[in-house]
Amino acid sequence: MDHKLMLTIPGPTPVPEPVLLAQAKHPMGHRSGEFCAIVAEINENLQWLHQTKNQVITLAASGTGAMEAGIINFLSPGDRVLVGSNGKFGERWGLVAKAFGLNVELVEAPWGQPLDPEAFGKRLRADTDKTIKAVIITHSETSTGVLNDLEGINRHVKAHGEALIIVDAVTSLGATSVPVDEWGLDVVGSGSQKGYMMPPGLAFVSVSEKAWQAYATATLPKFYLDLGKYRKALKEDSTPFTPPVNLYFALQASLQLMKKEGLDQIFARHDRLKRMTRSAMKALNLPLYAADDCASPAITAVMPQGVEAEKVRSVLKKRFDIAVAGGQDDLKGKIFRIGHLGFVSDRDALTAIAALEATLIELGAEGITPGAGVAAAAKEILAAS
């Protein structure tokens, strides 16, 4: 049966009908008053979502483009930066920083485990000359389903006083609270195909006053991703380069839906989806790759024993049209990743768990009590209400 795909990957995520249809409108001129009004509304709602008074800049790019912009706009060649690395995306921001000639020190943890805030604290306290210019952290590590302790790490950055905190919030923003102003987060990057309930194609960078001060003296070369050009255009509710106007229509619609649901409700829903998924996996004797106290609200990675991860994915896809993600790099073939991010309801989580149970039975997995996963998930719904 065609057109029955259920997206249960960490992005692209499902998209509500009003958002899909908003994209299908005829384009308009990006220098028109009508479009400026849309930009103005979007900017206000992006600030609401980021819980900030900072400017939030919209780029035509992927999340990687947003993070590159978040790094290169505020630093100069040779600048010393600490990069947290405990998964594919942390690793990537280290590669971006190296590609631009920064002096990169990785602060590592094994994949599947969280970064240790004290490992940052130690280096930041030792840096009495204030040579560390930025600390780059992945909040929710999509490759492993680990939520790093951004608040804890940031406390050490704030105690240092000079370094900027640059955050990859690609799969945390819109899934869990990222209170930009309360925590004093300088640069926060995100992408539209995640908590925003939108297709991919737009990326976002929130920039603090302190980061703009660093921008003034930063010398890494840039043009398309030069955020100063976007800041200047934003003052006139505009963009420096032709924006993807149809994706802006979609963004306008999705932010309206998010505001209607409300931040607290959105975060509670993601927390519930996480608990439902994790409790179900435990009830099905499927080992979770990340521990409970560092579990991402957006994605749950499962490392099955006695049944092959790729076979689970294959049956889910062929028999139930459910796409779950596989592992990346060294984790390829070892884990599968269930996305519960964005436009995902309790019903969707129950559906995925029920289909997973049927898949495990088909694959002859041992130690499975049919129905146990769905029952455990249902209990979490009750506990949360």
Added chain:
Amino acid sequence: MDHKLMLTIPGPTPVPEPVLLAQAKHPMGHRSGEFCAIVAEINENLQWLHQTKNQVITLAASGTGAMEAGIINFLSPGDRVLVGSNGKFGERWGLVAKAFGLNVELVEAPWGQPLDPEAFGKRLRADTDKTIKAVIITHSETSTGVLNDLEGINRHVKAHGEALIIVDAVTSLGATSVPVDEWGLDVVGSGSQKGYMMPPGLAFVSVSEKAWQAYATATLPKFYLDLGKYRKALKEDSTPFTPPVNLYFALQASLQLMKKEGLDQIFARHDRLKRMTRSAMKALNLPLYAADDCASPAITAVMPQGVEAEKVRSVLKKRFDIAVAGGQDDLKGKIFRIGHLGFVSDRDALTAIAALEATLIELGAEGITPGAGVAAAAKEILAAS
């Protein structure tokens, strides 16, 4: 009356219904076999459109992002480049090259006039040490409606033998023939919201084997726009970063429509639209900003006398829901620009001309013969058939 907007600007351009609706489909996973099949089809059709066997890389970016990628991937700091500048976009590529520390020599012509091929020939012939690494040219200068003599300039570049030719074909590709292989164009950048009959959000860079050889030793820093990463992913019909999957759906649909129409038909249609528009303006005594022998097939700039350009735009918009573009920078308020690019038919051109006539009458413009513009355009249709 709402929802009646007619886009007659040089981009975004009108979009056919099947392309609009393709965007409204549910997203799919970008690492799925289904999506790889779409990427493979798109790549084949992009090569058809570019008349090349070269790889054509798709980016989530604006046309400026494509041109930045086309410059920074093949050059190193201090490299000497010639940049043709006779309008806002030529000027912009000079700024991009300077931002990345290239040694930029502008080869200028006044706005509204074409670049002189011999001005390039002289410098290229004098460069016996082969220090010129690239010549950067805007083919159709959107700000003025001038089509530069790319073939003539490129002949000098080929005689030089070392320098790459890097072309902004943003408003020429899909409007007039840009035979990449026949002319030996090394790098060609374009954007989706132009001849592609799509909304903005995708950008394209065609790369020759000679350019890939330059890539191997080029040292300007890059990551998101590092075309080598895209080339590697293309081998598996994939992308290095999350692509805007819904815009890919649209691109798949628009390229299918373009193939159905055929390259010769597409180019003949744009030539006819250009002739219709220019003959109408002449019949209405409206001075054309660019001369006939260097007129862009995508856009016609008009410098009205005795009636204010901005008033013409304002009445066209308010009374007829027709958006035409104004002038940029020094040309602000002095010209208006009629786009006839992409999904535009003879009927659309007649409509715009008829509405312009009514607008001129309303504004009390002198020397206007009512009906003369439409009659002249109709004659061009007949002459072309």
